[in-house]
Ligand code: HEC
């Protein structure tokens with residue numbers, strides 16, 4: 372929640388309609404939204420395609436005027452930077468901490484624009500000591516490495532943990548008098564192979580994914596001759612409360628954009644809200660605001676300024692345009708055929724169709740997501756030992772590949788920036804995770820992608836390049 376919401380809304384509206392290549396906009400946003408993206412063609416290993424993806428990112432086509440206004444309002448909330456009580460210059464949002472990983476949604480979801488993934492330069496380094504904070508920076512957080520969120524695999528007594536342990540605390544900040552809490556001992560956790568990492572997933576086109584009926588996802592679970600021959604199965608993750616399919620996050624662990632946003636607000640930034648109203652750390656001296664810190668503003672004079680931040684985040688993400696692929700070339704067209712022929716498309720389903728949903732722009736649309744949204748056993752090499760919903764330690768959602776050409780870091784932990792390595796990492800025989808890699812001591816079945824990766828390795832140099840060019844064009 373911010374006192375400056377109105378100014379921000381106007382500011383955001385200006386940005387949405389700003390021209391690509393226009394002058395940088397002033398303001399508190401951590402990344403230049405809708406400005407030109409990186410224009411480097413990633414070369415042989417794919418990478419940012421510099422095509423239309425690099426341009427402005429507006430709302431999805433076909434929204435009503437009122438929906439566009441809501442999108443713009445949501446964008447301003449997504450860009451907002453939080454401090455403990457809203458008193459830090461440039462950080463008018465209220466509710467940061469006591470523990471946090473960053474101070475804005477758009478800071479982590481930054482590349483190639485707000486809603487995206489990890490930016491090239493990690494914003495977690497400056498925030499560690501911002502406004503007097505005294506945090507030390509764990510060695511796995513690097514200036515040119517991905518934004519990382521840490522989960523611990525086990526509790527000290529050996530029982531499963533799996534929860535997010537925030538990197539930083541507000542201790543020492545000028546707006547956090549009286550709060551004295553220590554950061555978790557990350558060095559020990561890493562040494563014990565007990566820390567695993569997750570990087571941000573992008574939310575471009577997320578409203579279309581949210582609008583897929585369960586029946587569309589289930590139709591894809593049916594086996595076919597190619598799946599059977601390749602050993603590919605896959606199953607949906609489900610919500611324990613209403614039983615429907617969950618689909619957001621690396622393990623398809625979350626039901627909706629609003630729930631994900633509410634959870635992220637409390638977990639990543641420490642901002643309590645109407646969905647997650649309880650502080651995760653209630654140490655005396657560290658809770659400086661009444662809860663929930665973000666809430667519906669009952670004294671607002673306009674509808675848009677009355678909505679909570681979590682409502683705004685959900686609207687922004689729901690209406691954010693899907694990634695636009697680069698124009699097809701002869702090579703990328705051959706690559707698309709190979710993608711289907713060798714079986715990548717059995718997990719990375721090229722498209723599904725949305726159901727009849729309230730917003731006409733999202734209703735009965737083809738979604739070119741390149742994912743089946745199902746969980747697959749990916750073998751001990753990728754396993755992170757964390758269970759979420761039905762997803763076991765080695766199961767992950769087929770990552771939606773739309774927009775891939777604009778991502779800088781690949782796989783759930785951002786372990787590589789090399790597309791070929793990301794594909795090769797899909798394969799591993801049954802057994803335990805490699806020495807020195809979390810989690811240890813547990814055995815997993817072989818990866819469902821083994822046969823497909825074997826076929827990938829058998830491609831000629833030209834065919835490999837065609838496939839990489841196709842991926843880079845997404
Ligand atoms: C510290 C970095 C960080 C911040 C800040 C952050 N996120 Fe994320 N976000 C992540 C990571 C990491 C994931 C993947 C989480 C996982 O699956 O374990 C993610 C995933 C998501 C997803 C799931 C998208 C998909 O399809 O998988 C949504 C939605 C989301 N974030 C929304 C938000 C919103 C809204 C905010 C602001 C309240 C926010 N995030 C703030 C790091 C961050």
Ligand code: HEC
Nearest residue numbers: 715718747753767768769770781782783793819820823827
């Ligand atoms: C058995 C299902 C399956 C098959 C087959 C498969 N993938 Fe994947 N893919 C996944 C899953 C699951 C992930 C996420 C794994 C993780 O992050 O740990 C993923 C992730 C990726 C990523 C990284 C995306 C990102 O945002 O980091 C790329 C690139 C990719 N796959 C390309 C391919 C290509 C190319 C093929 C064919 C050679 C292929 N995949 C075959 C399931 C599959």
